[in-house]
Amino acid sequence: MPPDIADKLLRDLSLGTAWLVVLAAIARAATPIHGYEIARQLADEAPEGLSFKQGTLYPMLRSMEADGLVKSTLIASHEGPARKCFTLTAEGRRVLNAWCETWRSTNKWVNRVLGGIDGTR
Amino acid sequence: MEHAESPSADKVVRSYLAQLGLELEGADAALRHDAIIDAEQHLRAAIAAGATAEMAVAEYGTPAEIARAYLDAEHEPRSWHITPATAATSNSSARAPVDVSAVSKHQRLRDIPIIGVWFDRRAWGAVVYFGAVGFVLSLAYFVWSVTIGSLAIGLAPILIGVPLVVLLLGSARAICLFEGKVVEFFLGVRMPRRTQPVQGADHIGFWQRIWCWLRDVRSWLSLGFLLGNFPVSVVTFAVTFTLAVTSLALVVIPVVHLLGHPIANVSGDDADIMFMGTQLVPDAAGDVWLTVPLAVASLAIGLALATGTLWLARGFGWVYGHVVQAIQVARPHPMNPPKIR
Numbered sequence: 236m237p238p239d240i241a242d243k244l245l246r247d248l249s250l251g252t253a254w255l256v257v258l259a260a261i262a263r264a265a266t267p268i269h270g271y272e273i274a275r276q277l278a279d280e281a282p283e284g285l286s287f288k289q290g291t292l293y294p295m296l297r298s299m300e301a302d303g304l305v306k307s308t309l310i311a312s313h314e315g316p317a318r319k320c321f322t323l324t325a326e327g328r329r330v331l332n333a334w335c336e337t338w339r340s341t342n343k344w345v346n347r348v349l350g351g352i353d354g355t356r
Numbered sequence: 357m358e359h360a361e362s363p364s365a366d367k368v369v370r371s372y373l374a375q376l377g378l379e380l381e382g383a384d385a386a387l388r389h390d391a392i393i394d395a396e397q398h399l400r401a402a403i404a405a406g407a408t409a410e411m412a413v414a415e416y417g418t419p420a421e422i423a424r425a426y427l428d429a430e431h432e433p434r435s436w437h438i439t440p441a442t443a444a445t446s447n448s449s450a451r452a453p454v455d456v457s458a459v460s461k462h463q464r465l466r467d468i469p470i471i472g473v474w475f476d477r478r479a480w481g482a483v484v485y486f487g488a489v490g491f492v493l494s495l496a497y498f499v500w501s502v503t504i505g506s507l508a509i510g511l512a513p514i515l516i517g518v519p520l521v522v523l524l525l526g527s528a529r530a531i532c533l534f535e536g537k538v539v540e541f542f543l544g545v546r547m548p549r550r551t552q553p554v555q556g557a558d559h560i561g562f563w564q565r566i567w568c569w570l571r572d573v574r575s576w577l578s579l580g581f582l583l584g585n586f587p588v589s590v591v592t593f594a595v596t597f598t599l600a601v602t603s604l605a606l607v608v609i610p611v612v613h614l615l616g617h618p619i620a621n622v623s624g625d626d627a628d629i630m631f632m633g634t635q636l637v638p639d640a641a642g643d644v645w646l647t648v649p650l651a652v653a654s655l656a657i658g659l660a661l662a663t664g665t666l667w668l669a670r671g672f673g674w675v676y677g678h679v680v681q682a683i684q685v686a687r688p689h690p691m692n693p694p695k696i697r
Contacts, residue, residue, distance in 0.1 A: 270397075271397075271398050271401040271402065271405075274398065288415075288416065288421055288422070288425070289398065290395060290398070290416040290421070290425065291417060291421070291422065293390075293391075293398070294391075294426045294428075294430070295425075295429065297390070297549055298429050318397075318401075
């Protein structure tokens with residue numbers, strides 16, 4: 236596969252999954268969570284070989300906030316200026332649940348199809 | 357552990373921010389500002405948490421990648437909001453997907469030469485802003501600034517003036533942020549989503565923080581804006597209001613005539629009605645009627661004047677909006693290192 240097509244496919248896949256994991260990371264946090272902490276958690280849990288560019292998180296969070304999926308509050312920090320911390324809204328939770336369902340069924344379907352070519356079924 | 361304040365780490369961060377700024381050159385100033393503030397806060401937090409500056413920068417992404425992410429997020433319609441699974445089960449609270457054909461139709465109307473401005477939301481917003489809202493707000497800002505400023509100067513010898521100066525500068529910054537939201541709503545000029553922290557105000561006490569506020573150029577820019585905005589808004593209000601009312605009158609008068617109503621009713625023998633340089637003679641009942649050529653001319657001039665008013669208001673809005681934006685994105689320490697590819 237030419238490298239530019241591989242890059243494009245990787246970008247498309249990353250964008251969709253990034254939205255899902257960012258919403259999930261915010262949902263599982265017990266308290267409002269700031270951008271750096273989300274980025275750190277996602278980077279720590281990323282599988283080897285999959286690079287997650289932490290800087291892409293912030294425009295994503297802004298889009299999510301504009302669409303009402305997350306809401307932010309400024310929380311004072313001892314380590315520097317006040318930090319913008321995020322929580323999921325009811326709409327965000329609804330979208331996350333729906334996406335999880337979609338992800339699981341897509342995952343099953345893709346694995347089933349891929350099983351036919353590399354024996355991972 | 358490398359600290360964000362260490363000279364080498366600081367140099368790496370500054371260099372990265374400058375490269376990111378260069379990658380976003382030509383993009384909206386507020387978007388550029390947001391990208392830089394996000395990156396700066398993230399990188400400093402990462403370094404404070406123990407990462408080396410180089411590692412923090414590498415994990416953050418190259419300036420080109422991050423610039424692309426910001427530009428994409430700003431310009432791509434987010435139709436992802438309704439997924440296939442949710443579309444089937446969504447209730448009325450879910451937002452409808454973006455209707456691309458309606459958007460392009462509206463865009464086509466706006467692109468019509470000259471009269472396209474009638475379909476431009478920013479032009480109508482500017483007429484409302486400069487013809488009413490902006491004038492009232494600028495008057496309120498001016499009264500507040502002059503009152504507190506005068507008190508601060510008068511009470512300076514007995515030291516009570518000092519907290520008043522701090523109050524004045526703090527309120528000026530808050531008012532500027534509020535004004536930014538108002539301007540974005542009415543004039544459509546994007547304002548920063550991220551508030552820029554006061555430079556050097558981390559890890560310090562209350563009085564040092566106040567001192568940083570006093571030294572921050574944005575505090576004084578905001579105050580200057582509140583004071584200078586009033587005379588500007590008086591002029592823009594007078595021009596916009598006068599033109600809007602005149603054009604409205606020129607359009608409405610022939611419509612009143614066409615609906616079968618006289619444009620005026622006078623009594624007395626020496627009544628002298630002049631309309632667009634033409635003397636109109638009342639009939640026996642004292643009713644004043646337009647002639648057909650006058651009605652057509654009035655309508656045409658009224659529509660042309662309204663179109664000109666919309667263009668002028670939009671122009672005012674563009675300039676004014678970008679001045680407010682420039683105050684909000686002003687950085688106390690400009691960075692100009694060479695571009696590194």
